[in-house]
Amino acid sequence: MFIYSGGEPLMRKKDIIALCERHNDCVFLSFTNGTLIDEAFADEMLRVGNFVPAISVEGFEEGTDFRRGQGTFARVKAAMELLHRKKLPFGLSCCYTSQNVEMIGSEEYFDWMVEMGAKFCWIFTYMPVGNGAPTNLIATAEQREFMYRQVRAFRKTKPLFTMDFWNDGEFVGGCIAAGRNYLHINANGDIEPCAFIHYSDSNIKEKTLIEAFQSPLFMAYRAGQPFSDNLLRPCPLLDNPGALAAMVEKSGAHSTDMQFPEDVHDLSEKCREKAEKWKPAADRLWACSHGCAGCTGHEGK
Numbered sequence: 394m395f396i397y398s399g400g401e402p403l404m405r406k407k408d409i410i411a412l413c414e415r416h417n418d419c420v421f422l423s424f425t426n427g428t429l430i431d432e433a434f435a436d437e438m439l440r441v442g443n444f445v446p447a448i449s450v451e452g453f454e455e456g457t458d459f460r461r462g463q464g465t466f467a468r469v470k471a472a473m474e475l476l477h478r479k480k481l482p483f484g485l486s487c488c489y490t491s492q493n494v495e496m497i498g499s500e501e502y503f504d505w506m507v508e509m510g511a512k513f514c515w516i517f518t519y520m521p522v523g524n525g526a527p528t529n530l531i532a533t534a535e536q537r538e539f540m541y542r543q544v545r546a547f548r549k550t551k552p553l554f555t556m557d558f559w560n561d562g563e564f565v566g567g568c569i570a571a572g573r574n575y576l577h578i579n580a581n582g583d584i585e586p587c588a589f590i591h592y593s594d595s596n597i598k599e600k601t602l603i604e605a606f607q608s609p610l611f612m613a614y615r616a617g618q619p620f621s622d623n624l625l626r627p628c629p630l631l632d633n634p635g636a637l638a639a640m641v642e643k644s645g646a647h648s649t650d651m652q653f654p655e656d657v658h659d660l661s662e663k664c665r666e667k668a669e670k671w672k673p674a675a676d677r678l679w680a681c682s683h684g685c686a687g688c689t690g691h692e693g694k
């Protein structure tokens with residue numbers, strides 16, 4: 394399975410369809426703002442049968458247009474209606490922040506996704522990646538717990554397959570990066586452990602994938618995974634302060650940001666406070682859902 398993240402991958406929609414055609418034993422998924430999905434492209438999707446879009450939406454009209462530009466929501470909605478009419482499977486991709494978490498986690502929003510015909514929803518949380526990325530958008534521990542509870546509750550009641558990239562760590566044995574289950578290659582060819590981790594010691598133009606798997610950075614990941622016994626704290630960046638910085642330093646990996654390389658220690662420090670506040674909440678939820686001795690009756694079990 395190959396996933397395109399972007400920028401906007403559908404700027405290359407002809408090439409993506411050509412790849413779908415050539416590799417018909419693979420599935421291709423693209424995160425997209427949905428604005429380039431038109432009748433002709435939907436027909437191409439029907440013809441090849443192995444391309445699935447995950448349309449990025451941040452809540453309803455106000456939230457989506459705030460993040461992605463005026464008029465985006467109306468175009469996205471039209472794309473979803475078109476896909477639904479042609480019986481093409483598609484999903485949504487939602488990034489929750491401290492500002493929109495109540496909307497993204499609301500029953501109204503989940504019902505709307507189902508009503509639009511989405512089959513699945515990827516749920517991500519905001520990461521302060523990049524120089525100058527604001528930290529006040531990181532969800533608080535209370536907000537992350539709210540999403541944990543909402544997503545699990547709606548799984549029992551709504552016909553929508555949800556994947557929460559951080560809070561579902563327990564279902565995949567923790568961090569899946571650095572070739573354990575996946576890796577990320579950026580537009581420059583840098584082979585990165587994860588789509589959120591922009592550090593690398595390998596480039597696909599110089600190394601094979603097998604060589605990259607054996608590189609110092611990937612081997613450091615492999616040695617460290619899982620980064621916590623509590624799989625509700627899977628991430629070496631977001632949940633385990635210092636873990637990513639230590640691996641990058643030890644491996645000699647470099648920042649792959651082509652404009653403004655970010656010091657890994659600065660990045661780690663941006664997440665420290667939220668990580669420290671998430672730990673007690675995550676430990677309580679983990680104990681409750683995995684049979685804590687003397688549990689006083691939290692609803693996890």
Ligand code: SF4
Nearest residue numbers: 568569570587627628
């Ligand atoms: S590095 Fe963090 S975001 Fe990436 S796969 Fe691991 S846990 Fe998830």
